[in-house]
Amino acid sequence: MGRLWFHRKEWDSTGQDVVLLHQFRRGRFCPNLSPFALKVEAFLRLANIRYKIDEETPFGPKGKCPWITINREDIADSEMVLDDLTERFNVQLDSQLETREAAVVESARVLADEHLFWCVIAWRYWLDGCTTFLKTQTFGRFLNIAFPFFMKKGTKKRTEEQGLGVHSPEEIYQICKKDCNTLAGILGDRPFFGGENPCRADCAVFGQLAQLMWNAPGTRYEALVTVDNPSLALYCIRMKEKVFPDWDLLLAHPK
Numbered sequence: 001m002g003r004l005w006f007h008r009k010e011w012d013s014t015g016q017d018v019v020l021l022h023q024f025r026r027g028r029f030c031p032n033l034s035p036f037a038l039k040v041e042a043f044l045r046l047a048n049i050r051y052k053i054d055e056e057t058p059f060g061p062k063g064k065c066p067w068i069t070i071n072r073e074d075i076a077d078s079e080m081v082l083d084d085l086t087e088r089f090n091v092q093l094d095s096q097l098e099t100r101e102a103a104v105v106e107s108a109r110v111l112a113d114e115h116l117f118w119c120v121i122a123w124r125y126w127l128d129g130c131t132t133f134l135k136t137q138t139f140g141r142f143l144n145i146a147f148p149f150f151m152k153k154g155t156k157k158r159t160e161e162q163g164l165g166v167h168s169p170e171e172i173y174q175i176c177k178k179d180c181n182t183l184a185g186i187l188g189d190r191p192f193f194g195g196e197n198p199c200r201a202d203c204a205v206f207g208q209l210a211q212l213m214w215n216a217p218g219t220r221y222e223a224l225v226t227v228d229n230p231s232l233a234l235y236c237i238r239m240k241e242k243v244f245p246d247w248d249l250l251l252a253h254p255k
């Protein structure tokens, strides 16, 4: 109770209209291991909303990361966060999209957040047993041992319940490949999913693709964007340069 009260006071003192983004610690090659946290941070930057980071309490009222506190209110789920902030700050990131275009990019967003995400976590935590993943983070000794121990079995079970986990490793890879090919098809030769400029869906798609681009080094999952769909790799670099010009400064360095 004392701890919660202490945190509450801290969360509520960020300042009027300043977002407190609760998320995991920075990674070595990508600012966040959570695609949803990267999505929210990208949105905050594109929408010019002032924000601070809290890395102490990454899990919010719905038991997931990320979540935000704004003006003493907690909001959980990245998409609900974007909905709230879009309305609260009258964000116009999608105003250039025509109805059909908006529907297509929303389909890409759902594909990334609700389908590609599962492929990536199935590979990262279960099929690869966290081996590559741990190289991308700066966890201490305890987490380096405990993380694979809990996450491997836990993710297998959860992906089986979700549906993807009943497939073989090769089938999961092929499903992931199809997702990437589809995203590359939707992107086409446009610089961003929103066209000349990033839209809301770009934040989500980038959050997910960034996990393949920077958090799967040396694997065939990384090659899905760097080799099989180089337009997606170029897209990731474009988003990184536009939204996170300070990317390298955000990264964690091994102790």
Ligand SMILES: N[C@@H](CCC(=O)N[C@@H](CS)C(=O)NCC(=O)O)C(=O)O
Residues within 6 Å of the ligand: 033, 034, 035, 036, 063, 064, 065, 066, 076, 077, 078, 079
């Ligand atoms: N729909 C949620 C998904 C968030 C989510 O699944 N976050 C992961 C980290 S990437 C998480 O907190 N996992 C912990 C768990 O599910 O227990 C959102 O968009 O924010």
